[in-house]
Amino acid sequence: MRILAIETSCDDTGAAVVLNGRKILSNIVSSQVSVHQRYGGVVPELASRRHIESIVPIVTEALERAKVTLRDIDGIAVTQGPGLVGSLLVGLSFAKSLSFVTGLPFVGINHIEAHLSAIFLEERSPKFPFIGLVVSGGHTSLFRVDGFGKFKRLGQTRDDAAGEAYDKVAKLLGLGYPGGPIIDELSRTGNPEAIRFPRPSLGKNSFDFSFSGLKTAVVNYVKAHPEPATGYPEDLIRDIVSSFQEAVVEVLVRKTLQAAQHEKLKRVVLSGGVAANSRLRQKMEEEAAEQRLKVFIPSPSLCSDNAAMVAVAGYEYLKQGIRSPLSLNAFSNLPL
Amino acid sequence: MKILLKSRSPSDTIRIGNRIGNLLLLGDIVALVGELGAGKTQLIKGLAAGAGVRKTTYVSSPSFTLINEYAGRVPFYHIDLFRLGSEKEAEELGLEEYLQGRGVTAIEWADKIPSLLPKELLWIEIRNTGRKTRSLEITGKGERYLNLVDQIQSSEFGVGSSETRRRGSRLPTIC
Numbered sequence: 001m002r003i004l005a006i007e008t009s010c011d012d013t014g015a016a017v018v019l020n021g022r023k024i025l026s027n028i029v030s031s032q033v034s035v036h037q038r039y040g041g042v043v044p045e046l047a048s049r050r051h052i053e054s055i056v057p058i059v060t061e062a063l064e065r066a067k068v069t070l071r072d073i074d075g076i077a078v079t080q081g082p083g084l085v086g087s088l089l090v091g092l093s094f095a096k097s098l099s100f101v102t103g104l105p106f107v108g109i110n111h112i113e114a115h116l117s118a119i120f121l122e123e124r125s126p127k128f129p130f131i132g133l134v135v136s137g138g139h140t141s142l143f144r145v146d147g148f149g150k151f152k153r154l155g156q157t158r159d160d161a162a163g164e165a166y167d168k169v170a171k172l173l174g175l176g177y178p179g180g181p182i183i184d185e186l187s188r189t190g191n192p193e194a195i196r197f198p199r200p201s202l203g204k205n206s207f208d209f210s211f212s213g214l215k216t217a218v219v220n221y222v223k224a225h226p227e228p229a230t231g232y233p234e235d236l237i238r239d240i241v242s243s244f245q246e247a248v249v250e251v252l253v254r255k256t257l258q259a260a261q262h263e264k265l266k267r268v269v270l271s272g273g274v275a276a277n278s279r280l281r282q283k284m285e286e287e288a289a290e291q292r293l294k295v296f297i298p299s300p301s302l303c304s305d306n307a308a309m310v311a312v313a314g315y316e317y318l319k320q321g322i323r324s325p326l327s328l329n330a331f332s333n334l335p336l
Numbered sequence: 337m338k339i340l341l342k343s344r345s346p347s348d349t350i351r352i353g354n355r356i357g358n359l360l361l362l363g364d365i366v367a368l369v370g371e372l373g374a375g376k377t378q379l380i381k382g383l384a385a386g387a388g389v390r391k392t393t394y395v396s397s398p399s400f401t402l403i404n405e406y407a408g409r410v411p412f413y414h415i416d417l418f419r420l421g422s423e424k425e426a427e428e429l430g431l432e433e434y435l436q437g438r439g440v441t442a443i444e445w446a447d448k449i450p451s452l453l454p455k456e457l458l459w460i461e462i463r464n465t466g467r468k469t470r471s472l473e474i475t476g477k478g479e480r481y482l483n484l485v486d487q488i489q490s491s492e493f494g495v496g497s498s499e500t501r502r503r504g505s506r507l508p509t510i511c
Binding site for chain 2: 048082157158172208213215332
Protein backbone atom coordinates (compact mmCIF):
# COMPACT_ATOMS: atom_id res chain seq x y z
CA MET A 1 0.00 0.00 0.00
CA ARG A 2 1.55 3.29 -1.13
CA ILE A 3 0.54 6.39 0.80
CA LEU A 4 1.06 9.92 -0.45
CA ALA A 5 1.39 12.20 2.58
CA ILE A 6 1.25 15.98 2.83
CA GLU A 7 2.40 18.08 5.78
CA THR A 8 1.98 21.87 6.02
CA SER A 9 1.50 22.46 9.75
CA CYS A 10 4.05 25.23 10.06
CA ASP A 11 6.94 26.65 8.05
CA ASP A 12 7.88 23.82 5.72
CA THR A 13 5.84 22.29 2.95
CA GLY A 14 6.37 18.52 2.96
CA ALA A 15 5.28 15.63 0.76
CA ALA A 16 6.27 11.96 0.88
CA VAL A 17 5.48 8.58 -0.60
CA VAL A 18 5.79 5.68 1.86
CA LEU A 19 5.31 1.96 1.20
CA ASN A 20 3.30 -0.01 3.78
CA GLY A 21 3.88 2.62 6.44
CA ARG A 22 7.53 1.60 6.80
CA LYS A 23 9.64 2.20 3.72
CA ILE A 24 10.29 5.75 2.51
CA LEU A 25 10.15 6.01 -1.29
CA SER A 26 10.52 9.78 -1.15
CA ASN A 27 10.37 12.45 1.57
CA ILE A 28 10.59 16.04 0.34
CA VAL A 29 10.70 19.10 2.59
CA SER A 30 10.65 22.59 1.09
CA SER A 31 13.76 23.60 3.05
CA GLN A 32 15.73 21.01 1.09
CA VAL A 33 18.35 22.30 -1.27
CA SER A 34 17.07 20.85 -4.54
CA VAL A 35 13.75 22.61 -4.12
CA HIS A 36 15.47 25.88 -3.32
CA GLN A 37 17.55 25.56 -6.42
CA ARG A 38 14.42 25.05 -8.43
CA TYR A 39 13.08 28.31 -7.03
CA GLY A 40 16.29 30.25 -6.84
CA GLY A 41 16.79 30.76 -3.16
CA VAL A 42 15.71 29.90 0.34
CA VAL A 43 11.98 30.35 0.72
CA PRO A 44 10.70 30.87 4.25
CA GLU A 45 7.39 29.09 4.63
CA LEU A 46 5.97 31.27 7.35
CA ALA A 47 2.97 32.31 5.34
CA SER A 48 0.25 30.16 3.88
CA ARG A 49 0.82 31.94 0.58
CA ARG A 50 4.25 30.31 0.40
CA HIS A 51 2.69 26.91 0.94
CA ILE A 52 0.33 27.61 -1.94
CA GLU A 53 3.30 28.40 -4.17
CA SER A 54 5.26 25.31 -3.23
CA ILE A 55 2.69 22.56 -2.69
CA VAL A 56 2.33 21.51 -6.33
CA PRO A 57 6.08 21.35 -7.07
CA ILE A 58 6.77 19.57 -3.76
CA VAL A 59 4.11 16.91 -4.30
CA THR A 60 5.25 16.50 -7.91
CA GLU A 61 8.83 16.03 -6.77
CA ALA A 62 7.77 13.49 -4.12
CA LEU A 63 6.00 11.41 -6.79
CA GLU A 64 8.91 11.75 -9.24
CA ARG A 65 11.54 10.77 -6.69
CA ALA A 66 9.45 7.76 -5.64
CA LYS A 67 9.19 6.88 -9.34
CA VAL A 68 5.42 6.61 -9.16
CA THR A 69 2.40 8.45 -10.53
CA LEU A 70 -0.90 9.14 -8.78
CA ARG A 71 -2.19 5.87 -10.27
CA ASP A 72 0.25 3.92 -8.08
CA ILE A 73 -0.99 5.63 -4.91
CA ASP A 74 -3.53 3.83 -2.68
CA GLY A 75 -4.40 6.59 -0.25
CA ILE A 76 -3.63 10.13 0.93
CA ALA A 77 -2.70 11.23 4.45
CA VAL A 78 -2.55 14.87 5.49
CA THR A 79 -1.84 16.85 8.65
CA GLN A 80 -5.08 18.24 10.10
CA GLY A 81 -3.60 20.03 13.15
CA PRO A 82 -2.27 21.30 15.45
CA GLY A 83 -0.39 24.07 13.67
CA LEU A 84 -0.88 27.37 11.95
CA VAL A 85 -4.42 27.30 10.53
CA GLY A 86 -3.63 29.18 7.32
CA SER A 87 -0.79 26.77 6.58
CA LEU A 88 -2.72 23.65 7.56
CA LEU A 89 -5.58 24.63 5.28
CA VAL A 90 -3.33 24.68 2.23
CA GLY A 91 -2.23 21.07 2.69
CA LEU A 92 -5.66 19.89 3.77
CA SER A 93 -7.50 21.56 0.87
CA PHE A 94 -4.95 20.19 -1.56
CA ALA A 95 -5.32 16.65 -0.19
CA LYS A 96 -9.10 16.87 -0.26
CA SER A 97 -9.09 18.11 -3.86
CA LEU A 98 -6.74 15.34 -4.87
CA SER A 99 -8.95 12.79 -3.14
CA PHE A 100 -12.06 14.20 -4.83
CA VAL A 101 -10.49 14.16 -8.29
CA THR A 102 -8.77 10.76 -8.08
CA GLY A 103 -11.30 8.96 -5.91
CA LEU A 104 -8.47 7.94 -3.55
CA PRO A 105 -9.36 7.71 0.15
CA PHE A 106 -7.79 10.36 2.39
CA VAL A 107 -7.35 10.66 6.14
CA GLY A 108 -6.55 13.64 8.38
CA ILE A 109 -3.69 13.03 10.81
CA ASN A 110 -2.78 14.71 14.08
CA HIS A 111 0.69 16.26 13.77
CA ILE A 112 1.72 14.99 17.21
CA GLU A 113 0.64 11.45 16.38
CA ALA A 114 2.73 11.75 13.21
CA HIS A 115 5.80 12.72 15.29
CA LEU A 116 5.21 9.72 17.57
CA SER A 117 4.96 7.50 14.46
CA ALA A 118 8.24 8.66 12.87
CA ILE A 119 10.21 6.00 14.74
CA PHE A 120 8.51 3.25 12.68
CA LEU A 121 10.40 4.45 9.62
CA GLU A 122 13.61 3.30 11.30
CA GLU A 123 14.90 -0.26 11.18
CA ARG A 124 15.03 -0.40 14.94
CA SER A 125 11.54 0.45 16.15
CA PRO A 126 9.81 -0.18 19.48
CA LYS A 127 6.96 -2.45 20.44
CA PHE A 128 3.93 -0.92 22.13
CA PRO A 129 3.43 0.32 24.78
CA PHE A 130 6.02 3.07 25.21
CA ILE A 131 6.51 6.54 26.66
CA GLY A 132 6.71 9.17 23.92
CA LEU A 133 8.22 12.62 24.33
CA VAL A 134 7.34 15.07 21.54
CA VAL A 135 9.55 18.09 21.83
CA SER A 136 9.79 20.84 19.21
CA GLY A 137 9.42 24.56 18.64
CA GLY A 138 5.68 24.29 19.16
CA HIS A 139 5.27 21.34 21.51
CA THR A 140 6.64 19.72 24.63
CA SER A 141 4.37 16.81 25.58
CA LEU A 142 4.68 13.39 27.20
CA PHE A 143 2.43 10.50 26.20
CA ARG A 144 1.81 6.91 27.07
CA VAL A 145 1.38 5.20 23.71
CA ASP A 146 -0.43 1.83 23.65
CA GLY A 147 -0.84 1.57 19.88
CA PHE A 148 -1.69 3.62 16.84
CA GLY A 149 -4.47 5.95 17.86
CA LYS A 150 -4.13 4.88 21.50
CA PHE A 151 -2.56 7.72 23.43
CA LYS A 152 -2.76 9.05 26.92
CA ARG A 153 -1.26 12.47 27.49
CA LEU A 154 0.68 12.53 30.74
CA GLY A 155 1.94 16.10 30.60
CA GLN A 156 2.60 19.13 28.43
CA THR A 157 4.10 22.58 28.63
CA ARG A 158 2.23 25.25 30.51
CA ASP A 159 3.99 28.12 28.75
CA ASP A 160 6.90 27.91 26.30
CA ALA A 161 7.83 24.83 24.30
CA ALA A 162 11.44 23.66 24.73
CA GLY A 163 12.39 24.55 21.16
CA GLU A 164 10.83 27.95 21.60
CA ALA A 165 13.00 28.59 24.65
CA TYR A 166 16.05 27.73 22.51
CA ASP A 167 14.93 30.21 19.84
CA LYS A 168 14.32 32.97 22.36
CA VAL A 169 17.61 32.55 24.18
CA ALA A 170 19.43 32.51 20.82
CA LYS A 171 17.67 35.69 19.80
CA LEU A 172 18.42 37.35 23.14
CA LEU A 173 22.12 36.67 22.63
CA GLY A 174 22.00 37.67 18.96
CA LEU A 175 22.90 34.17 17.74
CA GLY A 176 20.37 33.84 14.91
CA TYR A 177 17.43 31.60 14.03
CA PRO A 178 16.58 28.78 14.50
CA GLY A 179 18.23 28.67 17.91
CA GLY A 180 18.32 24.89 18.44
CA PRO A 181 21.15 23.83 16.15
CA ILE A 182 23.18 27.00 16.94
CA ILE A 183 23.01 26.50 20.70
CA ASP A 184 23.65 22.78 20.31
CA GLU A 185 26.86 23.54 18.42
CA LEU A 186 28.11 26.33 20.73
CA SER A 187 27.35 24.26 23.82
CA ARG A 188 29.81 21.54 22.83
CA THR A 189 32.67 23.77 23.92
CA GLY A 190 30.92 25.60 26.77
CA ASN A 191 30.80 24.71 30.45
CA PRO A 192 27.34 23.30 31.27
CA GLU A 193 27.93 23.91 34.97
CA ALA A 194 29.12 27.52 34.66
CA ILE A 195 25.74 28.98 35.64
CA ARG A 196 23.12 27.19 37.68
CA PHE A 197 19.84 28.03 35.90
CA PRO A 198 16.57 26.82 37.46
CA ARG A 199 15.15 23.38 36.61
CA PRO A 200 11.39 23.93 36.88
CA SER A 201 9.68 20.75 38.07
CA LEU A 202 6.07 21.79 38.94
CA GLY A 203 5.94 19.17 41.67
CA LYS A 204 6.95 15.55 41.87
CA ASN A 205 3.71 14.13 40.52
CA SER A 206 3.40 16.46 37.56
CA PHE A 207 4.60 15.57 34.10
CA ASP A 208 3.94 19.11 32.89
CA PHE A 209 6.75 21.35 31.71
CA SER A 210 7.45 25.06 32.14
CA PHE A 211 10.30 26.77 30.36
CA SER A 212 9.33 30.44 30.57
CA GLY A 213 10.90 30.84 34.03
CA LEU A 214 14.17 29.42 32.71
CA LYS A 215 14.02 31.82 29.78
CA THR A 216 13.46 34.72 32.20
CA ALA A 217 16.39 33.52 34.33
CA VAL A 218 18.64 33.74 31.26
CA VAL A 219 17.27 37.24 30.55
CA ASN A 220 18.01 38.24 34.15
CA TYR A 221 21.51 36.79 33.96
CA VAL A 222 22.27 38.67 30.75
CA LYS A 223 20.96 41.89 32.31
CA ALA A 224 23.15 41.42 35.36
CA HIS A 225 26.13 40.95 33.04
CA PRO A 226 25.67 43.67 30.42
CA GLU A 227 27.49 43.43 27.15
CA PRO A 228 30.91 45.12 27.26
CA ALA A 229 31.79 47.65 24.53
CA THR A 230 33.95 44.98 22.92
CA GLY A 231 30.96 42.65 22.68
CA TYR A 232 30.32 39.51 24.72
CA PRO A 233 33.37 37.33 25.12
CA GLU A 234 32.82 34.16 23.11
CA ASP A 235 33.54 32.01 26.18
CA LEU A 236 30.77 33.64 28.18
CA ILE A 237 28.24 33.07 25.38
CA ARG A 238 29.26 29.41 25.20
CA ASP A 239 28.92 29.04 28.97
CA ILE A 240 25.50 30.72 29.04
CA VAL A 241 24.00 28.60 26.25
CA SER A 242 25.66 25.44 27.50
CA SER A 243 24.29 25.98 31.01
CA PHE A 244 20.86 26.83 29.58
CA GLN A 245 20.85 23.70 27.43
CA GLU A 246 21.87 21.57 30.39
CA ALA A 247 18.86 22.84 32.36
CA VAL A 248 16.43 22.13 29.49
CA VAL A 249 17.86 18.68 28.80
CA GLU A 250 17.91 17.72 32.46
CA VAL A 251 14.22 18.56 32.86
CA LEU A 252 13.23 16.74 29.66
CA VAL A 253 15.18 13.61 30.59
CA ARG A 254 14.09 13.55 34.22
CA LYS A 255 10.38 13.93 33.46
CA THR A 256 10.50 11.35 30.67
CA LEU A 257 12.19 8.77 32.87
CA GLN A 258 9.82 9.55 35.76
CA ALA A 259 6.92 8.99 33.38
CA ALA A 260 8.37 5.63 32.32
CA GLN A 261 8.73 4.63 35.95
CA HIS A 262 5.23 5.83 36.80
CA GLU A 263 3.67 3.89 33.92
CA LYS A 264 6.01 0.91 34.51
CA LEU A 265 7.18 0.97 30.90
CA LYS A 266 10.59 -0.05 29.62
CA ARG A 267 10.65 1.78 26.29
CA VAL A 268 11.03 5.48 25.56
CA VAL A 269 10.61 7.22 22.18
CA LEU A 270 11.83 10.74 21.47
CA SER A 271 10.59 12.80 18.55
CA GLY A 272 10.10 16.35 17.28
CA GLY A 273 12.70 18.86 16.14
CA VAL A 274 14.43 19.15 19.53
CA ALA A 275 14.99 15.36 19.53
CA ALA A 276 17.73 16.13 17.01
CA ASN A 277 19.65 17.92 19.80
CA SER A 278 22.88 16.03 20.45
CA ARG A 279 23.02 16.67 24.19
CA LEU A 280 19.41 15.52 24.68
CA ARG A 281 20.05 12.33 22.71
CA GLN A 282 23.24 11.64 24.65
CA LYS A 283 21.85 12.30 28.13
CA MET A 284 18.63 10.39 27.45
CA GLU A 285 20.63 7.36 26.26
CA GLU A 286 22.97 7.52 29.27
CA GLU A 287 20.37 7.90 31.98
CA ALA A 288 17.93 5.45 30.41
CA ALA A 289 20.69 2.84 30.22
CA GLU A 290 21.25 3.23 33.96
CA GLN A 291 17.59 2.41 34.53
CA ARG A 292 17.66 -0.37 31.96
CA LEU A 293 15.24 1.40 29.66
CA LYS A 294 15.44 1.21 25.89
CA VAL A 295 15.54 4.50 24.03
CA PHE A 296 14.39 4.97 20.43
CA ILE A 297 15.13 8.22 18.58
CA PRO A 298 14.50 8.76 14.85
CA SER A 299 17.38 10.08 12.76
CA PRO A 300 17.48 13.89 12.83
CA SER A 301 15.80 14.36 9.43
CA LEU A 302 12.78 12.38 10.65
CA CYS A 303 12.67 14.31 13.94
CA SER A 304 11.89 17.66 12.33
CA ASP A 305 8.61 18.22 10.49
CA ASN A 306 8.26 15.94 7.48
CA ALA A 307 5.50 14.18 5.56
CA ALA A 308 6.85 10.60 5.77
CA MET A 309 5.84 10.41 9.43
CA VAL A 310 2.32 11.49 8.45
CA ALA A 311 2.23 8.59 5.97
CA VAL A 312 3.06 6.10 8.75
CA ALA A 313 0.02 7.09 10.79
CA GLY A 314 -2.09 7.46 7.64
CA TYR A 315 -1.26 3.91 6.56
CA GLU A 316 -2.41 2.50 9.90
CA TYR A 317 -5.82 4.16 9.53
CA LEU A 318 -6.35 3.64 5.82
CA LYS A 319 -5.51 -0.07 5.93
CA GLN A 320 -8.32 -0.45 8.47
CA GLY A 321 -10.65 1.36 6.10
CA ILE A 322 -10.76 4.50 8.26
CA ARG A 323 -11.04 7.62 6.11
CA SER A 324 -12.00 11.24 6.63
CA PRO A 325 -14.96 13.03 5.07
CA LEU A 326 -14.37 15.85 2.58
CA SER A 327 -15.88 18.18 5.18
CA LEU A 328 -12.80 17.70 7.46
CA ASN A 329 -11.51 21.00 8.82
CA ALA A 330 -8.11 22.14 10.12
CA PHE A 331 -7.61 23.06 13.78
CA SER A 332 -4.79 25.11 15.27
CA ASN A 333 -4.89 23.31 18.61
CA LEU A 334 -6.29 19.91 17.64
CA PRO A 335 -6.01 17.77 20.78
CA LEU A 336 -4.49 14.29 20.71
CA MET B 337 -6.03 57.84 29.95
CA LYS B 338 -3.41 55.60 31.47
CA ILE B 339 -3.22 53.53 34.60
CA LEU B 340 -0.20 51.89 36.11
CA LEU B 341 -0.46 48.54 37.91
CA LYS B 342 2.23 46.65 39.74
CA SER B 343 2.81 42.92 39.68
CA ARG B 344 5.00 41.16 42.21
CA SER B 345 5.19 37.75 40.52
CA PRO B 346 4.11 35.74 37.47
CA SER B 347 1.01 34.53 39.35
CA ASP B 348 0.22 38.14 40.27
CA THR B 349 0.40 38.99 36.56
CA ILE B 350 -2.08 36.18 35.81
CA ARG B 351 -4.44 37.58 38.48
CA ILE B 352 -4.31 41.03 36.91
CA GLY B 353 -4.99 39.48 33.51
CA ASN B 354 -7.99 37.62 34.91
CA ARG B 355 -9.54 40.85 36.18
CA ILE B 356 -9.06 42.56 32.84
CA GLY B 357 -10.27 39.46 30.97
CA ASN B 358 -13.52 39.58 32.94
CA LEU B 359 -14.27 42.95 31.38
CA LEU B 360 -13.50 42.01 27.76
CA LEU B 361 -16.27 41.86 25.15
CA LEU B 362 -16.65 40.43 21.66
CA GLY B 363 -14.48 42.43 19.27
CA ASP B 364 -12.03 43.72 21.88
CA ILE B 365 -8.36 43.89 20.95
CA VAL B 366 -5.56 43.89 23.51
CA ALA B 367 -2.03 44.74 22.35
CA LEU B 368 0.83 43.60 24.58
CA VAL B 369 4.33 44.99 24.53
CA GLY B 370 7.32 44.06 26.65
CA GLU B 371 10.70 42.43 26.41
CA LEU B 372 11.46 38.71 26.49
CA GLY B 373 10.42 37.28 29.85
CA ALA B 374 8.30 40.29 30.82
CA GLY B 375 5.24 38.09 31.34
CA LYS B 376 3.13 38.71 28.25
CA THR B 377 2.08 35.07 28.00
CA GLN B 378 1.32 34.99 31.72
CA LEU B 379 -0.91 38.05 31.39
CA ILE B 380 -2.73 36.40 28.47
CA LYS B 381 -3.26 33.24 30.53
CA GLY B 382 -5.17 35.51 32.91
CA LEU B 383 -7.00 37.36 30.14
CA ALA B 384 -8.14 34.01 28.71
CA ALA B 385 -9.37 32.81 32.11
CA GLY B 386 -11.26 36.07 32.58
CA ALA B 387 -12.76 35.72 29.10
CA GLY B 388 -14.15 32.33 30.10
CA VAL B 389 -11.58 29.97 28.59
CA ARG B 390 -11.51 26.83 30.72
CA LYS B 391 -8.36 24.96 31.75
CA THR B 392 -6.07 27.92 31.15
CA THR B 393 -3.16 26.00 32.71
CA TYR B 394 -2.35 25.06 29.14
CA VAL B 395 -2.85 28.44 27.51
CA SER B 396 0.73 28.32 26.24
CA SER B 397 2.90 30.46 24.03
CA PRO B 398 2.01 30.38 20.33
CA SER B 399 5.41 31.78 19.30
CA PHE B 400 5.87 28.89 16.89
CA THR B 401 2.35 28.57 15.51
CA LEU B 402 1.72 32.34 15.73
CA ILE B 403 -1.97 32.00 16.55
CA ASN B 404 -3.83 29.85 19.08
CA GLU B 405 -7.60 29.83 19.30
CA TYR B 406 -9.60 29.01 22.40
CA ALA B 407 -13.33 28.75 23.08
CA GLY B 408 -14.37 31.04 25.91
CA ARG B 409 -17.41 33.21 26.63
CA VAL B 410 -16.43 34.50 23.21
CA PRO B 411 -13.78 33.05 20.87
CA PHE B 412 -10.36 33.95 22.26
CA TYR B 413 -7.46 34.47 19.86
CA HIS B 414 -3.91 34.47 21.22
CA ILE B 415 -1.48 35.86 18.68
CA ASP B 416 2.29 36.00 19.12
CA LEU B 417 4.37 37.89 16.57
CA PHE B 418 7.77 37.02 18.10
CA ARG B 419 8.93 35.14 15.00
CA LEU B 420 7.67 37.73 12.59
CA GLY B 421 10.33 39.49 10.54
CA SER B 422 8.29 42.26 8.94
CA GLU B 423 4.83 43.76 8.72
CA LYS B 424 4.56 42.31 5.23
CA GLU B 425 4.76 38.83 6.70
CA ALA B 426 1.85 39.70 8.97
CA GLU B 427 -0.18 40.73 5.95
CA GLU B 428 0.60 37.42 4.24
CA LEU B 429 -0.44 35.64 7.40
CA GLY B 430 -3.96 37.01 7.06
CA LEU B 431 -3.77 38.74 10.42
CA GLU B 432 -6.33 41.39 9.42
CA GLU B 433 -9.09 38.83 9.78
CA TYR B 434 -8.33 38.40 13.46
CA LEU B 435 -8.45 42.15 13.97
CA GLN B 436 -12.00 42.47 12.70
CA GLY B 437 -13.81 41.56 15.83
CA ARG B 438 -14.62 37.86 15.51
CA GLY B 439 -13.73 37.36 19.14
CA VAL B 440 -11.38 38.72 21.78
CA THR B 441 -7.89 39.08 20.33
CA ALA B 442 -4.72 39.43 22.41
CA ILE B 443 -1.51 40.17 20.52
CA GLU B 444 2.02 39.70 21.90
CA TRP B 445 4.79 41.83 20.36
CA ALA B 446 2.10 44.13 18.89
CA ASP B 447 4.70 46.86 18.35
CA LYS B 448 5.98 44.82 15.39
CA ILE B 449 2.94 45.71 13.29
CA PRO B 450 2.18 49.39 14.03
CA SER B 451 0.47 50.13 10.74
CA LEU B 452 -1.73 47.01 10.78
CA LEU B 453 -3.18 47.62 14.24
CA PRO B 454 -6.59 49.23 14.52
CA LYS B 455 -6.63 52.77 15.94
CA GLU B 456 -8.81 51.75 18.85
CA LEU B 457 -7.47 49.15 21.24
CA LEU B 458 -6.22 48.43 24.74
CA TRP B 459 -2.44 48.89 24.88
CA ILE B 460 -0.55 47.21 27.72
CA GLU B 461 3.15 47.77 28.21
CA ILE B 462 4.93 45.51 30.68
CA ARG B 463 8.26 46.60 32.12
CA ASN B 464 10.72 44.70 34.28
CA THR B 465 11.22 46.50 37.59
CA GLY B 466 13.13 43.69 39.30
CA ARG B 467 13.79 39.98 38.98
CA LYS B 468 10.14 39.12 39.49
CA THR B 469 8.39 42.47 39.75
CA ARG B 470 6.79 44.18 36.78
CA SER B 471 4.89 47.37 36.06
CA LEU B 472 1.95 47.32 33.68
CA GLU B 473 1.04 50.53 31.92
CA ILE B 474 -2.46 50.29 30.50
CA THR B 475 -3.65 52.78 27.92
CA GLY B 476 -7.08 52.96 26.29
CA LYS B 477 -7.29 54.23 22.74
CA GLY B 478 -10.80 55.13 21.53
CA GLU B 479 -14.03 55.45 23.47
CA ARG B 480 -14.63 51.75 24.14
CA TYR B 481 -11.13 51.32 25.54
CA LEU B 482 -11.18 54.53 27.59
CA ASN B 483 -14.27 53.08 29.26
CA LEU B 484 -12.48 49.78 29.67
CA VAL B 485 -9.53 51.43 31.41
CA ASP B 486 -12.06 53.14 33.67
CA GLN B 487 -13.59 49.77 34.50
CA ILE B 488 -10.18 48.18 35.10
CA GLN B 489 -9.39 50.98 37.49
CA SER B 490 -12.63 50.53 39.42
CA SER B 491 -12.14 46.77 39.50
CA GLU B 492 -8.71 47.34 41.02
CA PHE B 493 -10.02 49.91 43.55
CA GLY B 494 -13.55 48.64 43.72
CA VAL B 495 -15.62 46.66 46.18
CA GLY B 496 -13.80 43.67 47.57
CA SER B 497 -10.37 44.94 46.79
CA SER B 498 -9.62 46.21 50.30
CA GLU B 499 -7.21 43.32 50.64
CA THR B 500 -5.37 44.54 47.61
CA ARG B 501 -5.11 47.98 49.11
CA ARG B 502 -3.92 46.68 52.44
CA ARG B 503 -1.19 44.68 50.74
CA GLY B 504 -0.23 47.85 49.00
CA SER B 505 0.23 46.22 45.65
CA ARG B 506 -1.21 47.30 42.33
CA LEU B 507 -2.21 50.77 43.40
CA PRO B 508 -3.29 52.43 40.20
CA THR B 509 -1.77 55.77 39.37
CA ILE B 510 -3.72 57.96 37.03
CA CYS B 511 -1.61 59.77 34.49
